[in-house]
Amino acid sequence: xxxxxxxxxxxxxxxxxxxxxLTFASGATLDRYDLTVETYGELNASRxxxxxxxxxxxxxxxxxxxxxxxxxxxKSEGWWDNLIGPGRPLDTxxxxxxGLNNLGGCHGSTGPGTxxxxxxxxxxxxxxxxxxxxxxxxxxxLADHFGIDTFAAILGGSLGGMQAMQWSIDFPERVRNxxxxxxxxxxxxxxxxxxxxxxxxxxxxxxxxxxxxYAHNVVPKRGLRLxxxxxxxxxLSDDLMGEKFGRxxxxxxxxxxxxxxxxxxxxxxxxxxxxxxxxxxxxxLLMTRALDYFDPAxxxxxxxxxxxxxxxxxxxxxxxxxxxxxxPARSKEIVRALLANKHDVSSAEIESVEGHDSFLMPIxxxxxxxxxxxxxxxx
Amino acid sequence: MSANYIRPDFDVVTEWVPKGAxxxxxxxxxxELLARLQRERQTKGYGVEISDASVLACMERGLNVLxxxxxxxxxxxxxxxxxxxxxxQTLQATRHTEALVREVLRVGKSAIVTLPNFGHWSVRWQLGxxxxxxVSKRLPYQWYDTPNVHFSTITDFDVFCQEKNVTVERxxxxxxxxxxxxxxxxxxETAVFQIRR
Numbered sequence: 001x002x003x004x005x006x007x008x009x010x011x012x013x014x015x016x017x018x019x020x021x022l023t024f025a026s027g028a029t030l031d032r033y034d035l036t037v038e039t040y041g042e043l044n045a046s047r048x049x050x051x052x053x054x055x056x057x058x059x060x061x062x063x064x065x066x067x068x069x070x071x072x073x074x075k076s077e078g079w080w081d082n083l084i085g086p087g088r089p090l091d092t093x094x095x096x097x098x099g100l101n102n103l104g105g106c107h108g109s110t111g112p113g114t115x116x117x118x119x120x121x122x123x124x125x126x127x128x129x130x131x132x133x134x135x136x137x138x139x140x141x142l143a144d145h146f147g148i149d150t151f152a153a154i155l156g157g158s159l160g161g162m163q164a165m166q167w168s169i170d171f172p173e174r175v176r177n178x179x180x181x182x183x184x185x186x187x188x189x190x191x192x193x194x195x196x197x198x199x200x201x202x203x204x205x206x207x208x209x210x211x212x213x214y215a216h217n218v219v220p221k222r223g224l225r226l227x228x229x230x231x232x233x234x235x236l237s238d239d240l241m242g243e244k245f246g247r248x249x250x251x252x253x254x255x256x257x258x259x260x261x262x263x264x265x266x267x268x269x270x271x272x273x274x275x276x277x278x279x280x281x282x283x284x285l286l287m288t289r290a291l292d293y294f295d296p297a298x299x300x301x302x303x304x305x306x307x308x309x310x311x312x313x314x315x316x317x318x319x320x321x322x323x324x325x326x327x328p329a330r331s332k333e334i335v336r337a338l339l340a341n342k343h344d345v346s347s348a349e350i351e352s353v354e355g356h357d358s359f360l361m362p363i364x365x366x367x368x369x370x371x372x373x374x375x376x377x378x379x
Numbered sequence: 380m381s382a383n384y385i386r387p388d389f390d391v392v393t394e395w396v397p398k399g400a401x402x403x404x405x406x407x408x409x410x411e412l413l414a415r416l417q418r419e420r421q422t423k424g425y426g427v428e429i430s431d432a433s434v435l436a437c438m439e440r441g442l443n444v445l446x447x448x449x450x451x452x453x454x455x456x457x458x459x460x461x462x463x464x465x466x467x468q469t470l471q472a473t474r475h476t477e478a479l480v481r482e483v484l485r486v487g488k489s490a491i492v493t494l495p496n497f498g499h500w501s502v503r504w505q506l507g508x509x510x511x512x513x514v515s516k517r518l519p520y521q522w523y524d525t526p527n528v529h530f531s532t533i534t535d536f537d538v539f540c541q542e543k544n545v546t547v548e549r550x551x552x553x554x555x556x557x558x559x560x561x562x563x564x565x566x567x568e569t570a571v572f573q574i575r576r
């Protein structure tokens with residue numbers, strides 16, 4: 001296959017073991033855990049050029065590059081490959097980039113599908129409920145592992161952006177730039193509602209077995225499929241769906257039945273099936289819950305500005321016009337809290353049609369802004 | 380033609396902004412003034428711009444810039460959040476001018492406003508004698524493509540401040556980069572006002 005000259009090329013993940021117990025916000029403890037990571041570029045001698053990329057709901061450590069051993073290597077590119085590489089906005093000739101799979105994930109890091117050493121069975125519903133601050137604490141140990149005192153930047157979209165913000169709140173001295181894209185300071189009732197419908201779809205699937213489906217050699221595919229179909233609807237915009245599918249029919253004419261009639265149904269079913277084929281149902285529950293619980297202002301009587309009081313990072317906050325899941329108004333709440341502290345912050349509202357998913361798209365204005373942020377960082 | 384000649388009001392603004400002041404530049408364009416203020420007056424602050432190209436230009440200069448429409452209000456900012464709010468060549472392009480001035484004086488302890496003078500003799504000549512809407516170096520637009528919707532003369536703005544109980548702390552009138560004291564409303568091309576509540 002032909003790899004573009006500005007791509008990071010073939011990559012491979014590594015698993016890092018942490019043998020120190022981690023206690024979660026819920027009070028639960030993991031005695032040990034693994035984090036699966038990928039890195040791109042080289043850490044410089046002063047260890048001042050590290051960038052952490054935090055993933056969103058269904059993301060993982062494979063952020064950029066390709067897998068040589070994939071069934072079709074040309075289709076194995078990382079989920080934010082368009083951003084990262086020599087000459088790309090996050091330039092790997094300058095920066096050392098780390099992508100990880102968060103705790104509770106299903107792509108190699110310790111999660112509900114991992115064998116619980118205490119029982120010899122998968123954790124299942126025994127896996128601790130994880131929160132964004134829990135993830136950030138696990139990520140600090142990852143930074144320690146690499147000898148990184150301070151990240152040049154931490155970035156993420158959506159739930160990833162929340163982790164980047166949490167870093168600046170909990171470990172202000174350890175991050176110089178925070179890029180929170182298509183994020184929100186907390187979920188709205190509607191956001192939580194969508195998550196709960198997705199969770200109910202999974203938890204009421206007879207194959208879910210209260211989270212211990214592994215023992216039954218089944219996967220709650222129907223629930224996963226429904227939750228992904230719903231998720232997809234909320235990530236896209238009405239405009240984009242109109243453009244992409246409209247009322248296009250799968251066949252010649254109405255079939256007067258409930259099989260796939262419209263292209264949009266076919267698309268959603270395809271996405272749902274694909275997702276159900278590889279994603280862990282318990283991980284989906286955990287990730288959506290982490291979203292629900294995220295509310296850094298809560299510890300400060302609801303005052304978001306107070307939550308950011310100790311932050312010292314320079315912030316870049318971006319939102320997309322077509323994103324109704326975390327709309328530009330939600331990003332403004334973040335900006336307002338940062339301004340109240342007189343923190344360094346720039347914000348952008350980027351024209352797009354792709355909805356919440358816009359943050360993954362190589363929109364020229366968006367990528368030019370990201371490039372300017374990274375070019376401005378001294379390492 | 381030097382940059383100073385194009386924007387002589389920048390010299391006045393730079394002179395008037397105190398060292399170390401917190402500033403908000405509304406309609407900051409490519410950030411030239413904001414960058415100069417940081418360099419020469421060690422200010423800290425933010426620009427606000429609506430255009431993609433300008434936001435990017437500011438980011439490339441390493442400035443803090445917030446993308447948004449200043450006409451939809453300044454609700455991002457708290458009361459008296461800034462020592463100086465700057466509206467350089469911006470006010471004439473706004474629709475809700477009076478409301479904006481009120482907002483500016485809410486978030487700023489003072490404001491510096493620069494305006495093109497529609498009372499300049501060449502403007503009067505073009506309209507009064509030529510019968511055409513004026514076009515000049517400083518008002519380079521045709522009537523159909525101008526972003527400027529609220530023209531005023533220096534006297535108009537003086538009267539506006541009087542009627543709205545806005546205090547004018549100082550005023551400078553410029554023509555070709557020089558201060559104008561004699562017949563300013565006739566001979567001035569650009570006016571710079573420092574105002575407060």
